[in-house]
Amino acid sequence: MTNEKLLSDFKDVLKKEGLKVTPQRIAVLEEIIKDKGHRESEDIYMAIKSRKTHVSRATVYRTLDILVQKGFARKLNLGDGRARYETKIDSPHHDHIICNECGKIIEFVNDEIEKMQEEIAKQHHFKLQQHIHQLFGLCKECQ
Amino acid sequence: MTNEKLLSDFKDVLKKEGLKVTPQRIAVLEEIIKDKGHRESEDIYMAIKSRKTHVSRATVYRTLDILVQKGFARKLNLGDGRARYETKIDSPHHDHIICNECGKIIEFVNDEIEKMQEEIAKQHHFKLQQHIHQLFGLCKECQ
DNA sequence: TTTATAATTGAGAATGATACTCAATTATAA
DNA sequence: TTATAATTGAGTATCATTCTCAATTATAAA
Numbered sequence: 001m002t003n004e005k006l007l008s009d010f011k012d013v014l015k016k017e018g019l020k021v022t023p024q025r026i027a028v029l030e031e032i033i034k035d036k037g038h039r040e041s042e043d044i045y046m047a048i049k050s051r052k053t054h055v056s057r058a059t060v061y062r063t064l065d066i067l068v069q070k071g072f073a074r075k076l077n078l079g080d081g082r083a084r085y086e087t088k089i090d091s092p093h094h095d096h097i098i099c100n101e102c103g104k105i106i107e108f109v110n111d112e113i114e115k116m117q118e119e120i121a122k123q124h125h126f127k128l129q130q131h132i133h134q135l136f137g138l139c140k141e142c143q
Numbered sequence: 144m145t146n147e148k149l150l151s152d153f154k155d156v157l158k159k160e161g162l163k164v165t166p167q168r169i170a171v172l173e174e175i176i177k178d179k180g181h182r183e184s185e186d187i188y189m190a191i192k193s194r195k196t197h198v199s200r201a202t203v204y205r206t207l208d209i210l211v212q213k214g215f216a217r218k219l220n221l222g223d224g225r226a227r228y229e230t231k232i233d234s235p236h237h238d239h240i241i242c243n244e245c246g247k248i249i250e251f252v253n254d255e256i257e258k259m260q261e262e263i264a265k266q267h268h269f270k271l272q273q274h275i276h277q278l279f280g281l282c283k284e285c286q
Numbered sequence: 287t288t289t290a291t292a293a294t295t296g297a298g299a300a301t302g303a304t305a306c307t308c309a310a311t312t313a314t315a316a
Numbered sequence: 317t318t319a320t321a322a323t324t325g326a327g328t329a330t331c332a333t334t335c336t337c338a339a340t341t342a343t344a345a346a
Binding site for chain 3: 321324333
Binding site for chain 4: 161162163165167168197198199200201202205224
């Protein structure tokens with residue numbers, strides 16, 4: 001999906017919900033798109049400020065909530081007390097391997113595990129809604 | 144393992160490390176053993192206070208750290224900002240299914256997934272150290 | 287284009303779990 | 317029993333995130 005399409009989709013969603021299209025909201029989306037990494041709210045806040053758009057931390061958090069809510073972004077909890085955000089658009093479902101030493105984050109996909117999760121949920125009579133699967137260890141460089 | 148054995152093991156570990164055996168530390172261990180559930184620090188603090196032992200939140204946190212460090216307890220991060228602790232002794236490795244509605248926590252074990260995790264780590268040249276695998280959804284009662 | 291209005295913003299205060307500080311207390315070895 | 321280093325607890329600090337509310341702004345209607 002092109003960035004223009006994504007931007008106009010976001011604007012459409014905002015309008016449909018009676019929400020306003022503001023420079024701050026656009027800036028947060030742009031930031032998420034530009035660097036497809038796993039970004040902290042503070043990073044995004046700093047990146048936007050260091051350009052031209054005036055923004056506050058509160059607005060960054062609020063906009064990130066909207067993006068997650070509307071399916072444009074995914075929020076990660078890596079257990080270190082700071083949430084990470086990544087684009088959800090054009091990014092198939094994946095989980096993460098995190099280096100305990102340098103913090104590097106790598107994505108992985110495994111359909112077998114996905115299937116087994118469904119199986120496990122069924123066994124316990126759960127209707128599966130989301131999951132967190134994170135592997136922690138030492139990356140090649142840090143061993 | 145009997146609770147007496149566990150208690151004396153803990154005392155031994157403390158002594159070996161030059162740490163003191165205090166009523167507060169014993170109380171935290173006992174609390175963790177008694178209710179094998181997934182306990183929050185605040186629960187444990189309240190439970191100990193409601194009996195006879197004088198204790199502070201700080202000491203509960205400090206003792207839980209020791210218990211995790213020494214392999215007596217496991218710390219869970221369920222993404223809601225409060226850590227949970229569970230006995231690690233006599234409890235084979237397992238992961239968790241959590242109900243999004245009522246918060247119920249159920250344990251599951253799946254050796255296949257465990258093996259695949261190792262495989263995935265190897266593929267990415269990681270030395271696996273820990274992992275988090277949590278399924279979230281609606282339990283039978285909450286659907 | 288102007289106006290009316292409800293949504294948004296930002297500064298700073300609030301929150302909530304957890305960690306830290308340090309003087310007073312206590313477990314332990316001699 | 318004593319000396320001493322470890323521990324405790326009360327309260328303060330921290331840090332990410334959320335909330336508050338007055339001022340600002342996007343937007344629909346005129």
